[in-house]
Amino acid sequence: MLKRWILDFAYFLDTSKSYQKSKRFFYNILENDKYKYKKYLDLFMILLIFISVGVLIREVKYHVNDYLMYFSNYVISFIFFIEYILRWWVSSSMSKIIVARAEHDTFLHRDVQLSKAFLKILRIKLSYMFTVKALIDLFAILPFFHELRLLRIFILFRIFKLFRYAKSFQILSSVLATKKFEFLTLGLFATVVIFISSVLIYVMEGNNPNSPVSTLYEAVYWSIVTISTVGYGDIVPVSQEGRFVAILVITAGIAVLAFTTSLFVSAFTEKLDEIREVKTIEDVSKLKKFYLICGYEQVAREVARKLSASGNTIIVLDENLQRIEKAKKDGHTALNYNPGSVMSYEKLNIDMDKQVKSILCLRENDIENVYTALTIRSFNKNICILSLLISDSNRKKLDFAGINSIVYPQELVGLITKELVGKPVAFEVIHELRSENSDVQIDELGITQRIVDNFATVGELGNKDFRIVLLGIYKYKKDRFFFNPLDSMILEVGDYLLVIGYGIFILEFEKYLHTKVRDE
Amino acid sequence: MSKTTALIFGYNKYALEIMANVKDKYDVIKIFSLKEEEELFNAAVEVESFDLGDEWTEIDENVDIKTSIAFCILEDTAENIFLTISLRANFNDLRIIALASNKESANKLKMAGANKVIPLVETTSDIIANILEKPISSKVLHSILYEESALKIAQIKILNKSQFKDEDIMNIDWTRYNGILVLAVMHEDMKSEFIYSSRAKRHVIREGDILVVVGYEEDIKEFEKKIGSERYVNWSHWSW
Structure with missing residues (x-):
């Protein structure tokens, strides 16, 4: 009867979503360094440790406030005790061991031998309890019995707990462990x-x-x-x-x-x-938005320079160490990872959809770019991928690999020469607008609710006062560009104004659009 | 009337692309390669062999240099620079466009006398950065420049009969004139100026000025007719 009850309970726990969810939560917050909220718990624990040690030092020669003593001896110890129990709980799954034993015995048409399962549980849990970290955790609780004066010295074990919370200590011990x-x-x-x-x-x-x-x-x-x-x-x-x-x-x-x-x-x-790599990955995972460049050759180098000059963060992945060194020298965060391996992206520990603006496959080799694009598409269907195309015969392959934008330098040369021989001055003007060093720029200004509230139509914008040419409006809802719009055209949220003018005047104009309050 | 000629030096993937794009504008297209004639026997198009030590007498005799254009697209940078400098030394009036792999060789090619240098890496990276950072403007400019879109960019020369001649540029609302937008004006000192620049503001329109306008084909034609001007292309007006 008891056996049946234990088995049912183990199966219940093993399949209960809420139980597994809460266990996963505690595992993440206690043990998973990649979990973003873990650092808050770590900081809290470090604070408790320093309070305990501070009280211990103060107590040697002075009287310590009773409440503070109580907090140090009981409250902190109790928190550490709860932490110890939770760590013990998440260290392994008892229900899984029982279920596995039951499945095994049932498969072999035998009576379920719960004793073996319990023995295994005992062995696993004890082996956890005898790990250095668990022992330190246990000793750190002992000052709870502070009446035994000798036990107070165990407060110092709380210092050892810092190893758990400070990553640099963990790196230090892992480094020393190799020797x-x-x-x-x-x-x-x-x-x-x-x-x-x-x-x-x-x-x-x-x-x-x-x-x-x-x-x-x-x-x-x-x-x-x-x-x-x-x-x-x-x-x-x-x-x-x-x-x-x-x-x-x-x-x-x-x-x-x-x-x-x-x-x-x-x-x-x-x-x-390895230490540097760990630190870099940690830094990358904290970034909000960045471009991921796969392959760091000539074009990639120039693109990275231009994008970072306009305030973007660049992360470079390349399997070639020399190119990675070059990227680092150019001031970018670079990792010697193979962009064609899923492992590389797993190691990065990033949320592709939220953190990555675009992935740029800029190897000057179509095979490598297709391979990288397919690797990325195998685990993410949505991220925008841009790639270089070196040979036009491979265009279809790049399309098939799921690349969103293809840039083909050879075709560009042809188009540029065509314009150069036809409209050299006009070409120069447009080229100037695109160039990063030009005073006169073309820019896109997004229409927000605030702008719509203040400027209902194109005619009200007053761009001429800022010496700005309004080339047109991109209507987001219609996905269409309206060149030289009429003054009566209504502005809508999500639209983009395409303006040409001096950079400084465009900034002023943008500021004006966002700050103006409609005249009543 | 003599035939216009495009001389392409270097037989590679870029040569074919350039050939396809300029064939409508030039009567004759000649491709030259540094390879031996035997090696060029199986080439997809007719390719002539040349030597960097050539005296260029054949070109001098058979080609009208003033109406011709040369594309220097040799893959070896040093050879390309040497070719550019030897063409410039022999033909002062020849318009030379050179392909450079990067900015450093682009500067050298300019010093060697090329009228225009296309730095491949910089141009490609410009396009990529624009696609990512300014996708809408990138799309619009690309379609205006390179695609067969209804929206066009044109150069219009102010003639003697133009109604704008001798008018102060400030007095005309250039930006919204008859459905077209005037982006820049190029005057006698051969420098193009943004229509709202301080220099352009003080400028009085003279005969020979060139306006760079964007608009639909019909509107541009209408504009030409109205102001008594015409579309104009003259490489001699092009300077650095």
């Missing part, structure tokens, strides 16, 4: 040296009434102080034999110190690129 074997060897070497030198100094000086080394503990203390090259000087060998031991320990100490330093340096040097 686990070397550190272990170093530790063993240092232990052996300390052990031998402690025994030697104790043997040499233990019976000497003039020597400060009278116990083995003092000998160990002297060894550690000497090998670490700190050398306080409170305990010094007085006999010739003792001094000889000191020479050996000092020599070994230099080796230990040099070895430790080189270990740290090499660990960080090896991991430096």
